[in-house]
Amino acid sequence: MLQQFLDSLIADGTLGGMPRDVAYLIGMLGAGALVVFGFVLNISGVTTFVERRVWARIQSRIGPNRVGPQGILQWLADGIKLLMKEEAIPFAADSALFKLAPFVVTVGFITAFVAVPFSSALVIADLNLGILYITSMTSLVVVGIMIAGWASNNKWSLIGGIRAAAQIVSYEIPAALSIFTVILITGTLSMQGIIQQQGWGPWDWFIFHSPFTFVGFFITFVSLLAEGNRTPFDLPEAESELVAGFVTEYSGARYLFFFLVEWGNLYVISAILVTLFLGGWQVPMIPGLAESPFWLNLTQAVTFIVKSYAGVITMMWIRATLPRVRVDQLMSTCWKYLLPIAFVNFMGTALWVLIWPEGFRFAELALTLLGFSMVVYFFYRVVFHLRRSGAELTFSPLS
């Protein structure tokens, strides 16, 4: 699409005598910048705002509500403030690596967006390696974190960086194994391909495909939480232990980039889960919708973003509720529990696919029922606790 547009510009001479390759390069950079500044950074920013408001409600506070209506521009104010602040580089730090680290982290996060499918057409590049590409790109983040920890020349930062490395490398294995269970079913790595094989109804989602994928969903969720350094696995930046972990010495825009990635990663984690297990952008085929590509894609994109944000808010909820695990508990969770279960899941799914290549409708419906009853029971417990504590129930998200 971009290529056609540039070709037409070159053909009618708007670009003068610019060489074709240069025009392509500029066009790609421009489009990339548009995507990054118009969408990716905003997702991070809006997520920080949502997180602060959600937390505030959970913690019986009000939260930011001054900048813009209901404080919705707070993230912009914070970002601008951080951009304009002086950036201090510690005297003893390795200045080159210190400056490099935020970029590595940011690249690892932004490039992951390339393969995130928002609708059947709205995807920057539908790579045939899709999910593998995303997993490998998000692993770049750990390199940046380690560089940051080492280059700061601060012992707290170093411990944070090393913790991050140990944690992310360990949790990548169960995460990858659980992702493979889905790939066993689909036979494709492409994100669009995975979504196309699911349906709009929950019984067609891969989470309810077999008992093994059902467990696999939770393993993936926990592992990705750990990879994204989220509570209860936020050890690399445990503020009560390590001051601020690997970001201790950072300030100004570089600090901003680390937090951009932290909150942007929330969305990436959710998008991966939604794509693999929760049906992606699939919407019911209402007659008339299929004829208009614009409305179809809009509905799909809204579905995808709503599903992803449900995941993001769940992660915020978890962060507001749970304490942090200790390093030894973190490691034993991964190697003693998640990894063996992930292996069993992998083998189980292989068998399942061998026996029922087209899926087993009864199991799918039963698991859907199980999943929904879990959700219903959860909300019943929430209401039960609220009733017992005699709290006032207000459902207004504003105020």
Added chain:
Amino acid sequence: MSIAGFEVEVDRGRGLETEEMTLNMGPQHPSTHGVLRFVVKADGEIMRRAIPDVGYLHRSIEKISEKVGYHGFMPYTDRVDYVAAMFCNQGWGMVTEKLADIEVPKRGEYCRVIAAELNRISSHLLSVGTMILDIGAITPFFHAFREREKINDLLEELCGARLTYNYMRIGGVAWDLPPGYEEKVLAFLSQFDRMLEEYDDLVTSNKLFRARCSGVAAISPADAAAYNLVGPNLRACGVRYDVRRDEPYSVYPELEFDVPVGTGSAGAVGDSFDRYLVRILEIKESIKILRQCFQQIPDGPVVAKVPRKLKPPAGDVQIRVESARGDMSWYAVSDGSEFPYRCKVRTGSFAAMGMIEELSKGLMLADLVTVIASLDIVAPEVDR
């Protein structure tokens, strides 16, 4: 060593060695609760030793008493332990009353106990709230502080201050209970009961929290006695000792309450979880005491007639108060003039601080903050 008939010398080197890392934790560190400093010798994540370095908050409070006189020293006692200032007030009041042989009116004693027990609840709330915050959960801290705010409001209504109360006077208290105070406190308590249940659901029964605390820095009763641990820290080790019960003062003999001790419900007896749980149970006992106080409080004056220029007869006196951080001992010497000759305070945090070096051996780095928080160390109380 011989290989194929040749004598070969092999330099094995020193093998893989790791260096001990010296970490400086504090005085500016988010979880040292004030200006505490620890020099941590660590091997990676595992601590070899954490050496406490005290003295950052030393304000010569004991020396000040020698220059300001008996009445004038009362506001300074607030600063000994600003989280639980009522107990310091009470301690100074009691030591002077014993020196000068002053009888406190009954209503005054009840007012003291009401204020002190409210303060105990707020201090314990701060302690458990920051402990769970140090372990990494954020919400319970806010819930604890929300309730603490309500107690602060109640105490503000009682004495006009929210932190450094200066409520008690030698011979009683400064002001009687304001009108309608009983209803307000009782309404708060009935609401607070439900909040405690919620807190139990959120924190006490949380598996991650239990896993973080169980077995961490378990203290045996013998060790606790050797290091002179007091208060909730001592009771968590299974020793049923409470000054309010064993060396009763004020009107505590007339009140019924239990002395909760650690039972090792999450792991070992005397571990961090027991110290947490004992505080939660003590909050419940304080609620019981408060309810009884309002039933039993008599009418009458709240403060005895005490001369403006108080000159106690020469002699020395020592009293003990069960503060929120345990057995707080006040010792004063009078030389017959209007200024004390010497005053000495012994506080619970100081003993607990001394034990950290012993406890920290072989723990994980993350456990150090758990230990500091579970021992409920308040920096000003260490240094005075």
